[in-house]
Ligand code: FES
């Protein structure tokens with residue numbers, strides 16, 4: 001295991017290191033957005049899809065950020081590479097969408113490029129004259145993979161992905177076997193009327209549960225001081241015990257009922273319930289009273305049922321602790337991935353700047369991932385739904401609540417005399433996120 005030094009109890013966080021007053025222009029100013037585009041989005045490793053979208057040599061897809069377009073292609077050697085989507089002759093865009101090809105042929109004057117980017121041939125060489133083919137391959141940009149995701153960096157001089165993620169992030173997330181998970185049940189993308197950072201903020205704190213998701217109070221413990229926070233470079237993790245509220249005040253039967261209600265919010269808990277019920281039944285006395293021996297709680301029973309259920313499915317959970325059977329860790333990978341992850345499942349929220357560059361809009365993508373045995377993955381894999389008619393997609397309750405809230409927040413943030421927002425301690429992950437944004441913004445022009 002990695003050292004636990006980067007993970008702190010709430011009480012041990014040095015709050016004074018961060019700014020808890022955040023300027024609002026970063027959410028609506030076109031000038032700020034233009035600078036942010038260059039200082040953040042043109043510099044940073046970002047997720048461009050899943051590696052299993054491009055399983056075969058010759059599979060390719062386009063990735064766009066703002067008006068920048070890249071091709072990600074799996075070469076004949078099986079390696080994923082990224083290229084600027086522009087023909088090296090006179091710059092024509094080579095492709096859009098996704099597909100499969102042995103080579104890329106530019107429709108303008110028919111130059112052809114290999115899936116490794118090399119210029120293979122020019123049409124009518126007699127008209128072209130001398131040309132150095134080696135100097136006219138597609139412009140390559142860094143592409144790498146981690147945890148099943150394809151990452152791309154528009155900056156040709158970027159540091160390697162592994163260095164930007166850090167060893168501890170890799171080690172901790174590898175244990176979940178995310179690369180073997182597939183979208184199941186939900187993979188949806190929609191334009192929102194808010195800045196992309198409003199989305200990241202909303203998923204970086206649990207404080208808003210009291211206002212926006214009151215029904216989650218039954219299963220989430222918001223007692224101060226019980227959360228733990230991991231600080232890993234630009235990235236972070238927070239976890240609160242996933243447990244029926246105030247277990248010391250509620251009876252055992254109420255806790256069991258709480259677990260039974262979990263699938264409404266966490267659908268995959270449903271597959272654990274049969275074994276959980278069997279285990280609970282084993283602890284009832286002749287009168288039907290639930291009697292738990294020392295050291296056994298409803299929480300530990302749920303954890304044991306989860307471990308056994310997942311192991312029986314074929315998922316190796318040996319690298320995960322008991323807490324990870326029950327508690328969702330909330331991960332943030334800078335700049336735009338938020339993920340709750342628990343043994344066997346993850347839900348990701350990504351927010352992208354709007355292609356138009358309008359800071360009052362963004363695109364979010366919400367995906368539910370589940371670990372499935374290999375033979376079942378293709379069968380259960382969810383197709384991406386791109387929502388065209390605003391508000392027509394039936395998000396599950398908590399996401400719908402966030403969807404409405406975030407767009408309301410943007411309306412308030414746009415008021416010019418509201419120059420700053422105030423972050424509270426429980427929202428320390430929000431403050432951290434903005435401190436990283438500030439660092440990128442301040443580095444602009446200095447590199
Ligand atoms: S622009 Fe592509 S071949 Fe001329």
Ligand SMILES: [Fe+2]
Pocket residue numbers: 202203208212213398402
């Ligand atoms: Fe929320």
